Amino acid sequence: MTVHRVYNFSSGPAMLPLPVLEEAQRDLIALPGVGMSVLEISHRSTVFESILAQTEADVRAVGRVPPNYRVLFLQGGASMQFSMVPMNLLGAGATADYIDCGSWAEKAIKEAKKVGTVNVAASTKSENYTRLPRQAELKLTEGAAYVHMTSNNTIEGTGYTTLPEVGAAPLVADTSSDMFSRPIDVSRFGLVYAGAQKNLGPSGITLVLVREDLLERSAAKKSTLPTMMNYAVMAENKSLYNTPPTFTIYVVGLVMKWILAQGGLDAVAAANERKAAKLYAELDRSVFYRGTAEKASRSLMNVTFRLPSEELEKAFIKAATAAGLDGLKGHRSVGGMRASIYNAFPEAGVDALVSFMRQFEAKQG
Ligand code: PMP
Numbered sequence: 001m002t003v004h005r006v007y008n009f010s011s012g013p014a015m016l017p018l019p020v021l022e023e024a025q026r027d028l029i030a031l032p033g034v035g036m037s038v039l040e041i042s043h044r045s046t047v048f049e050s051i052l053a054q055t056e057a058d059v060r061a062v063g064r065v066p067p068n069y070r071v072l073f074l075q076g077g078a079s080m081q082f083s084m085v086p087m088n089l090l091g092a093g094a095t096a097d098y099i100d101c102g103s104w105a106e107k108a109i110k111e112a113k114k115v116g117t118v119n120v121a122a123s124t125k126s127e128n129y130t131r132l133p134r135q136a137e138l139k140l141t142e143g144a145a146y147v148h149m150t151s152n153n154t155i156e157g158t159g160y161t162t163l164p165e166v167g168a169a170p171l172v173a174d175t176s177s178d179m180f181s182r183p184i185d186v187s188r189f190g191l192v193y194a195g196a197q198k199n200l201g202p203s204g205i206t207l208v209l210v211r212e213d214l215l216e217r218s219a220a221k222k223s224t225l226p227t228m229m230n231y232a233v234m235a236e237n238k239s240l241y242n243t244p245p246t247f248t249i250y251v252v253g254l255v256m257k258w259i260l261a262q263g264g265l266d267a268v269a270a271a272n273e274r275k276a277a278k279l280y281a282e283l284d285r286s287v288f289y290r291g292t293a294e295k296a297s298r299s300l301m302n303v304t305f306r307l308p309s310e311e312l313e314k315a316f317i318k319a320a321t322a323a324g325l326d327g328l329k330g331h332r333s334v335g336g337m338r339a340s341i342y343n344a345f346p347e348a349g350v351d352a353l354v355s356f357m358r359q360f361e362a363k364q365g
Helices: 018-029 046-063 077-089 103-115 212-219 231-236 246-262 264-285 310-322 347-364
Strands: 069-074 095-100 117-123 147-150 171-174 191-195 206-211 302-306 337-340
Touching: 018 246, 046 069, 046 246, 046 264, 069 077, 069 212, 069 231, 077 103, 077 171, 077 191, 077 206, 077 212, 095 103, 103 117, 103 147, 103 171, 206 212, 206 231, 212 231, 246 264, 264 302, 264 347, 310 337, 310 347
Parallel strands: 095 117, 095 147, 147 171, 171 191
Antiparallel strands: 069 206, 191 206, 302 337
16 A cells, blocks of 8 residues: 655654654564564563663664763653753752753743753844854853753754853753754763654653763752652663653664664764755745845754745645645744754655745745
C-alpha cells in the first residue's frame, strides 16, 4: 500500500525519517525474537534494558559525549527543564545568568526567577528577538552558578553558530530545536537539554546531558528537592526511577541509528546547511518575501519570513497546504511563516517550497 505523505514543515513534533517509521511500524506488532509489541514490554524487562542501554550508547556515539557526562531521559518536556535546571543548580545566595534571546528563553527566565536569583545577562526582547545578543553585550556575573542560553530560537528563527564565551561558569543550553542537527562539542557545556520532538524522536522525552561534577549539587538537595526533579536520582537510577515513556525511547534509538547511517552529524549538518541555504537564497532573491531574522543570527532549523500583507500570508498558507506543503504557519505569537527543516525533512521538500514560492509570487506579486 502506498501512503501519501505531505512535506511537513511543523516546528515539532516534526517529521521523522521514513525508515524509522517503517521499523517502528513493524515492531509495533512484535519485536523480532520477543513476540511482544514494543508498546507492551515492561520497562524492567531485559529487552527494554537493552533498548535503553543501546539508545544511550548511540546517543553517546552520535554526540561524541565525553565519559564524564551522564545521559538522562527525562519527562516533562524542555519546559520541565526550565524548572529543574535552577532547582538543581542554583543554590541559595548564588546568581544564575540568563541570555534572553527568544520567547523560550523568556519562559526559562520566568521559571528560574521562582527558584532563585537571576541576572538577565543580555536581552534582545525590545527588538522582538530578531537577533542574538552579541558577545560584547553580555553582562555576566562573577562566580555565576551557571549561564543559560537557548542555542536555537524555534519561534523567531535565530540560532547560535558560535557559542558565547562565559568564562568559568558552566554553560547550560536549551538545545531543543537544534540538538544533533550538527556536531556539538558537549565538553563546552555543563548541561544540555532538548525535548525530543524535533530532531531526536517523538514527543515524551527530554534528553539531558549533564557533567558529573554538577550532579553533586543535586545530590546535596536529596532531602529537599522532589525526587522526580532531582538529576542525581535520575542518574543513579539510569532514567528508570519510575516508568519512562518506553516507546519514545525506543524510537529515539532508531533515530540515532538513522543519524549514524547518514554518516553522523557531519553529514547531517552538510545536508541541513544546503537546505537552509536554498531557502534563505530565495528570501534574499526577492523583496516579496522578507526574512525576519538578522542575517548573522539566522537559524538553520527554522526559517521565518513574511509576505507584504497578512492577507497574502493567509492566502500563501492556504495554497501551500493544498499543494502538500503543510505546517508553514508561524508561531501564533509572531505570525508570518515558518519553515521548520529539521534533520528528517527532505531536501526535495525544500525544493518544492522554493518552486511554490516562485509560482505564488508570480501570481500575486
Ligand atoms: N525550548 C525550545 C527552544 C522549544 O522550541 C520548545 C518547544 N517548541 C520548548 C523549549 C518547550 O518544549 P516542550 O514543549 O517540550 O516543553
